[in-house]
Amino acid sequence: MVWWTGRSLRPRRPHSSRLAVELQRASLVNVKLKWVKDRMLDSVVSRERHLRPALHLIERISADPRGQAPAQELSGRRHQSEIATFMRRFPTIFHETSSPSTGGPWFALTDAACLLRHRELQILREMESDLVDRLRRLLMMTVARALPLDTIDQLRWDMGLPPCYPESLVPRYPTFFELVQPPGDERVWLKLVSWDPGLVVSELQRSSAAQGRGELVEECLAFPVRFARGFGLKRKCMEWLREWQTLPYTSPYADASGLDPRTDVSEKRNVGVFHELLHLTLGKKTERKNVSNLRKALALPQKFTKVFERHPGIFYLSEKLATQTVVLREAYGTGRELICKHPLIDIREEYAAIMRDASPLDVRCRRTSLISK
Missing domain, CATH: 1.10.10 (Arc Repressor Mutant, subunit A)
Incomplete structure (x- = not known):
């Protein structure tokens, strides 16, 4: 992981100061960096392909006082046969039953899934x-x-x-x-x-203070940057990035109304907003479309998501699962595992492990289905 740092500036001084005025005059530099595929971070996204819908169904079944639920009630906007087919793929999680009254398929949780759900609820209470x-x-x-x-x-x-x-x-x-x-x-x-003033210290400020890189408020902070293997950075892009890192850091919790959105200073604030937002998530990632409705709420300019493409050393845009997912690179180091895991992530990984542990009968059925096709 590379840190580009520069001389110490004072980003939190009033924007009326001479330094702020000079910085505000600097226009947004038109730099375009190429996208390079990162297989490690792609796998982080793709391994949740079935996990999310499965956990949604687990939540609904565990909350049902009957201890089980018919596929018709679980289907929502989908056809019940589609949901039933999905749940049958994971017999280590979902146990199929039948109801004399409706005749349709009903599903309960297996003992392993019930035990894991109990632990998940306990962690939710503790955390x-x-x-x-x-x-x-x-x-x-x-x-x-x-x-x-x-x-x-x-x-x-x-x-x-x-x-x-x-x-x-x-x-x-x-x-x-x-x-x-x-x-x-x-x-x-x-x-x-x-x-609460105690909560408005960003993760970048916390980590900088913990590593002795200056005071929380006054330091000009640089973002941790790491590029994918095979990424080539041209000299002019390198120079721009080094200079950009020396610009004042505006806390995502501070009033940014005085910033000119057409400047690199403002863009650094935008990057800081998403850097902090991703740190608030469990997996340090979210789908790009999830932040679309946050533009006005976070005082962001038009086409604000372009910062993901302009800063591939900070964010990675994965195109797995037919969508774009923004991943915070620093959270995963050089591998596919989170450096600091939230306990709920451990539980989700245990769910995923159980889902992969399909019964031999289920495996044979799927093989037969593929051969018949």
């Missing part, structure tokens, strides 16, 4: 304060200190939020959160009630 703090920090990054629930729902998997968090989690913290419905808006919003 609830961590989850609440990350949710508060997300709201603190926004201009209005609030977000619509449907926008937060897009990040639910990535942040590890329980399925019914507005009813189960939010009411337990009235000093932190409030559900509101603004006039003329049909959506329900989650609003931050109180501001």
Whole structure:
């Protein structure tokens, strides 16, 4: 991992200072860096192909007081035969039964899945304060200190939020959160009630302080940069990146209304916003489309997601699973495993391991199906 650092500047001085004025005059440098495939980080994304829908079904079945549920109720917008086929692929997770009343397939969780689900719920209870703090920090990054629930729902998997968090989690913290419905808006919003100065220190500031690279507030911080193997950086791009790293770092929790969006200083702030946002997620990644509705909330300019393409040493854009997923490179070091794992990630990996452990009968059935095709 490479750090580009430069002389110490003071990014948190008022923008009216001479230094800030000079920096604001610098226009956004038009630099385009090529995209290079990273197989390690692609595998990080692709290994969750079946995990996410499976855990969604596990949540619904475990919450059912009957201890099982019919495929018809679990199908949602999909046809029940499609859901049933999916669940039959993983007999180590889902146990199929039948109901005399409907005759259709019903599914319960296997003993192994029930045990793992019990551990998952226990970790959710134990780590609830961590989850609440990350949710508060997300709201603190926004201009209005609030977000619509449907926008937060897009990040639910990535942040590890329980399925019914507005009813189960939010009411337990009235000093932190409030559900509101603004006039003329049909959506329900989650609003931050109180501001906590102790939470508005970004991960980049924390890591910089921990490694002795200066004070939390005053230091001009550089992002950790690492390129994929085979990535060639032209000299002019290298020089631009070195200079860009020496620009003032604006905290994603600070008021950025004084920044000119047409400058590299503003772009560094945008990179810092997504750097912090990805640190709030469990897997340090999220789908690119999940952040599309955050532009106004985070005071970002038009075409703000171009920072992912302009900074491939900080972010990696994976195109696996028919979508684009933004991955924070520094979180994975040089491999495919997170350097610092949240306990819920360990549980998800155990689910994935059980799902891969298909029964011999299931394997034979799939082989027969492939041969017949």
